[in-house]
Every structure is written in C-alpha cells, then in structure tokens.
Amino acid sequence: MSAIVGLVEHADGAPDRLSLEMLAFAARLGRDLVIPVHAVLVGDGAAAAAASLGGHGVAVAHVIQHPRLDAYAPAAWAAGLMEVIGSVTPVAVFAAGSERGTEVLAHLAARTGLPMAANVIDVPDHAATTSTGRWRIVRQRWAGGLLEEAWLDGLPRLMTVAAHAVAPNEPAVGAARPEIVHLTPALTDNDLRVRVTGRVQSAGDKVSLADARVVVGGGRGIGSAEGFGMLEDLASLLGGAVGVSRVVTSAGWRPHSEQIGQTGVRIAPDLYIACGISGAIQHIVGCKSAKRILAINKDPDAPILRRATYAVIGDVHTVVPAIAAEIRRTS
Amino acid sequence: MNILVCVKRVPATGGRMTLTADERDIDTKFLGFVVSPHEECAVEEAVRLTEANGGTSTVLTLGPEAATDQLRDAMAVGIQRAVLLETDGSDWDSVATAAALTAAIRALEATGGPFDLILFGNDSADSGGFQVGIRVATALDRAIVTGAKALEVTGGTATVRREAPGGWEVFEAPLPAVVAVREGINLPRYPSVPGRLRAKKREIERFVPARVPGGPELIRLIVPSESEGSAEILGTGPDAAPRVVAMLREIGAL
Ligand SMILES: Cc1cc2nc3c(=O)[nH]c(=O)nc-3n(C[C@H](O)[C@H](O)[C@H](O)COP(=O)(O)OP(=O)(O)OC[C@H]3O[C@@H](n4cnc5c(N)ncnc54)[C@H](O)[C@@H]3O)c2cc1C
Ligand SMILES: Nc1ncnc2c1ncn2[C@@H]1O[C@H](COP(=O)(O)O)[C@@H](O)[C@H]1O
Numbered sequence: 001m002s003a004i005v006g007l008v009e010h011a012d013g014a015p016d017r018l019s020l021e022m023l024a025f026a027a028r029l030g031r032d033l034v035i036p037v038h039a040v041l042v043g044d045g046a047a048a049a050a051a052s053l054g055g056h057g058v059a060v061a062h063v064i065q066h067p068r069l070d071a072y073a074p075a076a077w078a079a080g081l082m083e084v085i086g087s088v089t090p091v092a093v094f095a096a097g098s099e100r101g102t103e104v105l106a107h108l109a110a111r112t113g114l115p116m117a118a119n120v121i122d123v124p125d126h127a128a129t130t131s132t133g134r135w136r137i138v139r140q141r142w143a144g145g146l147l148e149e150a151w152l153d154g155l156p157r158l159m160t161v162a163a164h165a166v167a168p169n170e171p172a173v174g175a176a177r178p179e180i181v182h183l184t185p186a187l188t189d190n191d192l193r194v195r196v197t198g199r200v201q202s203a204g205d206k207v208s209l210a211d212a213r214v215v216v217g218g219g220r221g222i223g224s225a226e227g228f229g230m231l232e233d234l235a236s237l238l239g240g241a242v243g244v245s246r247v248v249t250s251a252g253w254r255p256h257s258e259q260i261g262q263t264g265v266r267i268a269p270d271l272y273i274a275c276g277i278s279g280a281i282q283h284i285v286g287c288k289s290a291k292r293i294l295a296i297n298k299d300p301d302a303p304i305l306r307r308a309t310y311a312v313i314g315d316v317h318t319v320v321p322a323i324a325a326e327i328r329r330t331s
Numbered sequence: 332m333n334i335l336v337c338v339k340r341v342p343a344t345g346g347r348m349t350l351t352a353d354e355r356d357i358d359t360k361f362l363g364f365v366v367s368p369h370e371e372c373a374v375e376e377a378v379r380l381t382e383a384n385g386g387t388s389t390v391l392t393l394g395p396e397a398a399t400d401q402l403r404d405a406m407a408v409g410i411q412r413a414v415l416l417e418t419d420g421s422d423w424d425s426v427a428t429a430a431a432l433t434a435a436i437r438a439l440e441a442t443g444g445p446f447d448l449i450l451f452g453n454d455s456a457d458s459g460g461f462q463v464g465i466r467v468a469t470a471l472d473r474a475i476v477t478g479a480k481a482l483e484v485t486g487g488t489a490t491v492r493r494e495a496p497g498g499w500e501v502f503e504a505p506l507p508a509v510v511a512v513r514e515g516i517n518l519p520r521y522p523s524v525p526g527r528l529r530a531k532k533r534e535i536e537r538f539v540p541a542r543v544p545g546g547p548e549l550i551r552l553i554v555p556s557e558s559e560g561s562a563e564i565l566g567t568g569p570d571a572a573p574r575v576v577a578m579l580r581e582i583g584a585l
Contacts, residue, residue: 072500074477099493103477106462110469115426115546118454118461137547141459146348146357147555148458150547160461193474198501200492214584238584246368249518256515262456263368263514271584279346282456288557292582294575295562303346310578311562312571322569326576327585 003060003088004030005156007081007095007104008039013048018096020056020168022161026094027057027169029123033130035091038062039178040084042069042077047180054178055171061178062088066187072100073195078107080185085156092135092157102160114154119162121147143262144288145281164289209258214240215269217260217287218248221276221297221316225253230320231275237327243267243287245277261286275316279304296320332386332484334377335439335446337432337464338370338405340398341457354551356422357457366401368514369452375519376482376512377450378409384484386447387411389439393431395420399535406530407522413533414439416540422458426545429466435538436471448489451511453478468509476502477511 004026008019015023023037030037036059041050043064050061064080081093081104093108095101097119109116119140135152140162152159209215216235218228228242235242243260244253260267262282268289275296277283284307287293295308296319305311312319342362349358365371374390381388390405392398393416402413416431423431440446449471451464468475478493489508492499504510522530565574579585 099478099495102461103465106465107469109462110429110466113426115424116460116462117547118459136550138553139547141457141552142344142348143459144555145344146457147553149550149553151550152547154546190472194476194502194504196500197503199495200499200501202498238579249515252518256518259515271579271582281344281346281348293562294565294578305562306346306559307557308562310565310575312565312567312575314566314568314571318569319571322572323575326572327579330576331585 003036003038003090004033005038005040005081005084005088005090005093006058007077007093007101008041008049008053009096009098009100010041010045010049013045015049015053015056016096016098017168018098018101018163021164021166022094022096022101023053023056023058024169025161025166028166029092030057033091036060038084038088038090040064040081042080043072044070050180051177052171054175055173056169057172058178060181062181062183064183064185066184068187068192071196073192074100074103075107075194076185076187076191077104078111079187079191080183081108082111083183083185090156091132092159095160097160097162105158105160109158114156114158115152116158117150117152118160119144120159121162121165124149142281143285145262145285209241209243209260209265209267212241212267213270214238215243215260215267215272215287215290216240217243217245217272217274217277218254218316219245219275219277220247222248222253223276223317227317228254230317230324234273234320234324237324240269245280245283274304274308275320277304278302279307332380332384332447333389333444334380334386334448334450335389335391335436336370336373336377336405336410336450337391337467338366338374338401338452339392339455339457340364340366340394340401341455348554350552350554354553355549356552364397364400366404367452367454367456369454369512371519372514372516373450373452373512374405374408374410375517377448379517380448380484381411382409387443389414389446391432391435391439392416393423393428393540394418402535403530403533404522406533407526408520409526412536414536414538416538418540422549423542424545424547424549425458425460425462425466427542429463429470430543430545431540432463433467433470434541436467438538445507447506448484449473449507449509451509453511453513464509464511471509473507473509474504475509475511476504479510479512480516482510482512482516
C-alpha cells in the first residue's frame with residue numbers, strides 16, 4: 001500500500017495553519033486515490049501535535065527525533081523525510097508553501113534529483129489521477145499573478161501547496177488518533193552544517209502590517225519621504241499601518257519592511273487605502289486578500305481602479321488631508 | 332573574496348499579463364526586462380562585499396542573447412565579469428537550469444579558482460520555483476542558507492539572518508557557501524553613467540549549456556480569472572472627503 005506523505009510544521013504542540021491547509025489538500029487526493037495520508041513531524045512538541053492529526057485525515061504520523069535536531073536544520077529535516085520515503089514508498093510528498101516547508105522540500109528534491117512543483121493550487125483532474133500515471137498540476141508563478149499548468153512526474157511527486165489555496169478541514173470529531181511511528185534518522189555532519197544558531201526578537205510595538213485591519217498605502221504619487229506624514233496621520237486615525245509600493249522603497253523614502261507585494265509583505269486587511277499607487281500585478285498579489293480597496297489616484301484609468309471597491313479621483317496631497325480633517329471634524 | 336551571482340532575465344509586466352497565442356509565454360512585445368528584485372539585491376550584496384574585502388565578482392545567467400542586457404546592468408553597478416549560458420529563449424525547468432548552472436560553475440572554478448560565496452535570489456520572479464539555489468548548492472556539496480535578509484562574512488563563516496515569526500532566525504554557514512537573498516537585505520544603488528559606459532564595452536563570456544531532462548513540464552500558462560470590476564467613484568478631489576468618511580463609518584473602520 002502506498003501513501004501521500006505531508007510534512008507538518010507545528011508550534012507549541014499544535015499544527016500550523018498552512019500545514020492544515022496542506023493536509024486538507026492531501027486528504028482530498030488521498031480519498032480519490034484510495035490511499036492514506038501520513039504526516040511527518042520534527043522537533044519539540046511533535047508528538048503532541050501529531051496526536052491531534054487524526055481529525056485531519058492522517059492515518060500514520062512519523063515523529064522524527066534526534067539529539068542533534070534541537071534547532072531547525074533544513075538539510076537534516078530532508079534527511080529525515082528521505083528515511084520516511086524509504087520505508088513508506090509514497091506516491092507523493094507534500095509540504096506547506098511556507099518558508100520552511102518550501103526549503104525542506106527543495107532540499108529533498110535536490111537530494112533525490114526529482115522534479116518539484118512549488119505553490120501548487122490544484123490537481124485539476126484529481127478524480128482521474130492515478131498513483132502511477134502522470135499528474136497534471138496547476139501552480140502559481142509570479143506569486144500568483146500568473147498560473148501554470150504542468151506535468152509533475154517522478155516517484156514520489158514533490159510539491160508544496162500554496163498558502164490559502166484550500167481552507168483547512170474542520171477537524172472530524174471522534175476520529176481515531178493516528179498511529180505514531182518514532183524515527184531517529186542517521187544524520188551526517190553535512191546535514192547539520194546549516195541550522196538555526198540564534199534568535200533575535202523584534203521590538204515590534206507598531207501594528208504589524210500583515211495583521212493590520214486597515215492599511216494606508218502610498219506609492220510614487222506621494223512624491224517624497226515627507227509626503228508620508230499625511231499617510232501616517234490617516235493611518236493613526238484609523239488604527240492602521242502604513243504600507244508602500246516598491247517605487248517608494250527603491251527611492252529610499254520608506255523601509256522595505258513596509259513594502260506590499262510579490263517581494264514584500266502580503267496583507268489581508270478589511271480596508272486597504274491605496275494612495276498614488278498604479279496597481280501593478282506585483283503589487284496587487286500582495287493586497288488582493290484585502291476585503292475592500294479604496295483607491296485614491298489622479299488617473300481615472302489607473303489599473304488599481306479595476307481592483308478597487310471605491311475610488312476617489314484626485315491629487316493625494318489634497319484628498320488625504322481632507323479625509324483626515326473630516327474624520328476629526330465629525331468625531 | 333571571490334563571489335558569483337546568478338540572475339534571471341524576466342519581463343517587467345505592468346498592470347496586466349497577456350499571453351502569446353500558444354499560451355506558453357507572456358507576450359513581451361511591449362515590455363522591458365529586468366531581474367527579480369531579490370537578485371538585484373544579490374548583485375548589490377556581491378558588489379559591497381568585494382568593495383569591502385577585495386576579490387572578484389562575477390554574474391552568471393542562463394538565457395537568451397538578450398540577457399546580456401541584464402549582465403551589463405550588473406556590471407554597470409560594479410560586477411567585474413559576466414558569463415552567459417545562451418539558450419533559444421524558451422523556459423528551462425528548475426532541474427535543467429540548476430544542472431546547467433552547476434556545470435558552468437564547475438568550469439569557471441576549474442580555471443579561475445573557487446568562489447567563496449555564490450549568491451542567488453530566493454526565488455525567480457517569473458517561474459518562482461524556490462529551488463535552483465538549493466539544487467546547485469547540493470550538487471556542489473556546499474552549505475546553503477535561503478531567505479537571507481542580512482549577510483555578514485567573517486573569518487570563513489557567512490552569518491545570515493532571516494525573518495521568522497516575531498523576529499529573526501540566525502544561521503551560520505562555513506565558506507564556501509551559497510546564500511539565497513531576499514529583497515530588503517540592502518538598497519541597491521543606481522548605475523552611474525560612467526558605470527553604464529564601462530559595462531557596455533566589457534566582454535561577455537559565453538558557454539553553450541546542455542539541457543538535461545527535468546521537470547515540472549510546462550503545459551500552458553493561465554491568466555487567473557480574478558474578479559476585475561469597476562470601482563464605485565466616491566467623488567473627485569477633496570470634496571469627496573465626506574462620502575469617504577461616511578463609507579469608513581459604514582464599514583466599521585471608524
Ligand atoms: C519581479 C518584480 C517584483 C516586484 N515586486 C513588487 C512588490 O513587491 N511591490 C510593489 O509594489 N511593486 C513590485 N514591483 C514593481 C511593480 O511592477 C511596479 O513598478 C510598482 O508597484 C509601481 O509602484 P507605484 O504604483 O507606486 O508607481 P507607478 O506605477 O509609477 O504609479 C504611480 C501612480 O500614482 C498616481 N499618481 C501620481 N501622482 C499622483 C498624485 N499627486 N495624486 C494621486 N495619484 C497620483 C499615478 O496616476 C499612478 O497611477 C515588482 C516588479 C517586478 C518586475
Ligand atoms: N535562468 C537562470 N539563470 C541564472 N540564474 C537563475 C536562473 N533561473 C533561476 N536562477 C537563480 O535561481 C534563483 C531561484 O530560482 P527559482 O528556483 O526558479 O525560484 C533565482 O533567484 C536566480 O538567482
């Protein structure tokens with residue numbers, strides 16, 4: 001019997017949300033192929049997190065333990081996965097499209113020489129997909145700005161599941177606990193050559209951009225570093241955070257940590273106010289999870305208007321202060 | 332310190348992507364070309380490290396003849412040497428790309444000595460495979476750290492910081508090492524006019540790469556059918572403020 005193996009990341013004894021999304025994706029395929037889903041977990045709290053996975057369709061959980069695996073080490077995690085593959089001979093290995101999930105799977109791909117598809121959103125004809133045939137997958141390019149249909153071959157097939165491609169399943173009540181298999185992989189010094197050797201806490205007292213309910217964004221139209229004063233004022237009136245386009249960070253007006261988009265932060269606020277931003281695809285992929293977008297732009301044909309819920313046509317330098325003044329006047 | 336940077340030529344798409352008739356490419360008739368911002372930062376990092384420590388800097392790309400533009404862009408900001416692995420411009424998959432880059436790196440090192448550091452972007456802008464750097468490092472049996480937002484090289488060790496929930500994770504890698512960097516690690520300089528002129532005159536070395544079978548195998552590209560609509564216009568100029576504030580109240584943002 002074969003299986004789909006999924007690498008499950010976890011913290012404080014509970015699986016991460018992106019890993020649960022990946023398991024929902026794997027469980028659907030597993031049902032169609034009539035094969036079980038196995039999970040692989042590494043590190044402190046792995047056994048506790050593994051115990052909760054029955055409700056997410058996991059039949060067997062492989063818990064990887066090793067005295068030298070106290071800190072995250074991508075190549076060593078891949079070595080652990082290799083041993084699971086050796087004993088389970090799965091048809092596919094999945095990971096979340098997270099930083100670590102992607103990195104570990106790429107290490108596995110490099111070690112095995114197998115192809116790997118990052119950020120898969122669908123296996124479109126999954127009902128007709130067989131364990132041994134070719135798999136047709138759809139994956140994200142350009143951070144989701146473009147999609148690619150491709151053949152993914154190799155045994156096992158290696159893929160990461162794009163963030164938010166599927167929702168996590170509600171845990172099934174009364175599901176059996178997965179069978180737990182403990183594994184201590186043979187690790188070489190090279191497997192542990194790169195690992196986390198320290199941590200630095202950030203001072204973060206500001207509203208985090210990724211979690212902010214309101215984001216006030218500024219682009220080239222703001223015109224200068226000083227111009228961001230009015231956006232900070234509006235953001236503080238709304239209890240929100242300031243975000244920017246790449247033009248702004250490239251000009252050195254604002255730090256890169258505020259950049260929204262393909263090579264910056266992905267935001268998902270209730271409201272995104274995009275001021276003097278044209279709406280390039282690489283910016284849009286970072287803000288398309290916003291519930292509503294208010295675009296303030298002097299160009300009525302700017303691409304951002306096709307994505308926006310609301311728009312004001314005009315110069316940001318007069319519109320933004322007028323909005324702030326109106327809030328103050330009416331509160 | 333001898334440093335190599337790998338960059339990939341990609342179209343600078345604007346507000347919309349249009350495909351060619353066979354759906355295998357972006358229609359680039361009206362587009363300029365760039366490299367991923369991650370790779371631009373990798374180039375800047377290489378220039379800074381060689382400015383500070385001495386040594387050589389080389390830029391390598393697998394792509395069409397036109398990718399010499401991107402190689403010259405890198406030389407215009409201070410990279411000393413450029414190598415093109417010339418293709419017919421079709422998209423090479425991650426396995427084939429990594430194999431070709433690895434072979435070229437071996438050839439360059441056989442004649443010019445080892446690279447202490449090989450820099451990649453964290454992910455290419457167009458295909459976003461998130462794997463070429465790791466494949467090359469593994470083939471060369473070198474340590475690799477990805478997601479680098481800060482890089483320091485001292486006494487034979489590369490120390491890398493990358494973002495993690497609530498702060499940063501620190502990784503250390505012994506040289507020779509491979510590091511995949513993210514935008515934000517530095518603020519790339521703009522090329523100067525003399526820099527551009529110098530780059531224009533430089534020789535570009537060429538190799539013919541071998542294409543190994545790999546995957547995933549592209550079937551077709553698809554423009555996502557995201558809801559595009561038209562925005563409700565709340566007004567023009569500062570007079571729109573009352574309607575904006577009414578909307579903010581209505582949706583509970585105030
Ligand atoms: C691989 C790659 C990755 C990228 N990643 C990112 C990314 O992560 N994030 C990102 O943002 N970009 C990214 N970009 C860049 C992106 O393609 C655009 O170049 C960028 O988003 C444009 O920024 P902008 O909208 O501020 O500037 P512009 O496109 O120049 O638009 C300025 C807008 O402001 C309006 N305007 C000007 N003056 C005023 C005024 N006084 N009042 C009102 N409106 C005014 C104009 O009408 C225009 O619509 C990436 C590009 C590539 C190739
Ligand atoms: N054709 C190429 N030529 C040179 N470097 C490349 C090429 N493709 C990818 N790379 C490098 O590999 C990194 C990761 O690419 P990818 O695995 O496609 O996301 C990129 O940021 C580049 O540094």
